[in-house]
Amino acid sequence: MTSATDSSLPARPRLIATDLDGTLLHDDKTVSERTVAALAAAEDAGIEVFFVTGRPVKWMEVVSDHVHRHGLAICANGAVVVDLRGGAEGAGELMKVRGLERAAALGVVQALRDTAPGTVFGVEKTTNFCYEPEYPPFEDDPRAHVAPAEKLLQEAGEGDDDPVIKLLAHHPSLPPDSFLTLARTAAGHLASFTRSSPTALLEISGLGVSKASTLALCCAERGISSDEVVAFGDMPNDVEMLEWAGTSYAMGNAHPDVIAAASGRTVANNEDGVAVIIEQLVARARAEGTP
Template sequence: MLPTLIATDVDGTLLDGDEHVTARTRAAVRAAVDAGTHFVLATGRPPRWVPPVVEELGFAPMAVCANGAVIYDSATDRIVSARTLSAELLTTLADIATRVIPGAGLAVERVGRSAHDAATPQFVSSPGYEHAWLNPDNTEVSLEDLLSAPAVKLLIRKAGARSADMAAALAPHIGIEGDLTYSTNNGLIEVMPIGISKASGIEEVARPLGIAAEDAVTFGDMPNDVPMLRWAGLGVAMGNAHPDALAAANEVTTTNADDGVARVLERWWM
């Protein structure tokens, strides 16, 4: 199979441990793109965290962001589409989250028309929210303000907890309201609109191009990558992947620190 579309997760997959695209991986991706293959980033990151990846790659691909809720054209800095949780649904989900996981902090991701749309506060959190990453860029607001506008995802954070345990506790209560996933086991759960995943986002990009799932190869390492690993004709898990991603994949490559993406792409384009 010569893939006509490559879709890859970013953190723990395309990027190495220092958040760089290695020279080998960059060369393999560019060889595929130069041959006419479509390349898509598929990430839990919001659009405003995509530009550093674009800089590492050396070109600006389409990006499926926020676990499939947002399609972002990084070449034109334009939000193409966004799927959101309504304010009413966010309120319901927040009530469930704080009841099932006492002490949990809440945050939401919103999008405007571009990656850094100043008219739209993009990452707002409840007072005292503890960021799961090292580069916090949240704005604290009241819980009422937090839930007052549609958002592409709700984040439920409990410092010191395991995301897998949180997901197991929340699933019986939230499963019919939103789709649960996580991209780190560091006490952070992400709630998406029902039916939204990286797979649905990639399909939204692929459909107008006439590309079917069987013509795609996807790469990932965490539970939020499982839908796209199952969707593609060839789903590849990284050697450092979570057990759920390993189980969903057709094959396993080496780790993100050992050019796992490049080693697969080089079969066809190097």
């Protein structure tokens, strides 16, 4: 493993892919001035920046003031690609949606009800979040529909044609990693399972949809290879992305699985671990005379 003070950095990276919560953001959900400056310097050096997060599009305002020219975000663990610089009222312009088929989601619900009794569900759509009555208290959303998951996932009809981008499953007592393993065993043939919360909250996407697979699609469209990508993350939903990228860094606060998956390690999010590495990348690019 390399470290934040190592010289083992990629020679000419073309793209930086960074998670947000626990990675780019401090624990208070702010972006430090040092990080804002580092992102801008990366763009000036010709390195594109992607935000790659489990957050839905509506929660991307946390970086809206710091977009500069880096405005592409992969949200909902790869289910949505949005250009933060476009769209109405700063909401961003949807560029790609990789939804979860409702039939597959219903299959997951049934499998988890059978194998992990007590599981409750939430349904994230492109425009709103709906959930079961027993789901842990969530944001106050007047558009939210509260009902059993089977009803929330019934076939789309008039007024309900928004794609399902993520199913969430919460268990009140199972250990988070055990719940993830159980769910993958029970329904991994139907959908993709991961987690980013310290609680037993699973994030379920369409089969084959992940941060890594959507990042790979976006990079292929731009003629960028995995070897030209530097990625940062801290939780299990980042593992595939860190394994895919040619160079990757686990944060100092990262989950053990993330540390094992990454090719390097930087300091914690509250110590601006992403900025530390970007500053080194930019310094090398300038020393070598790259644009």
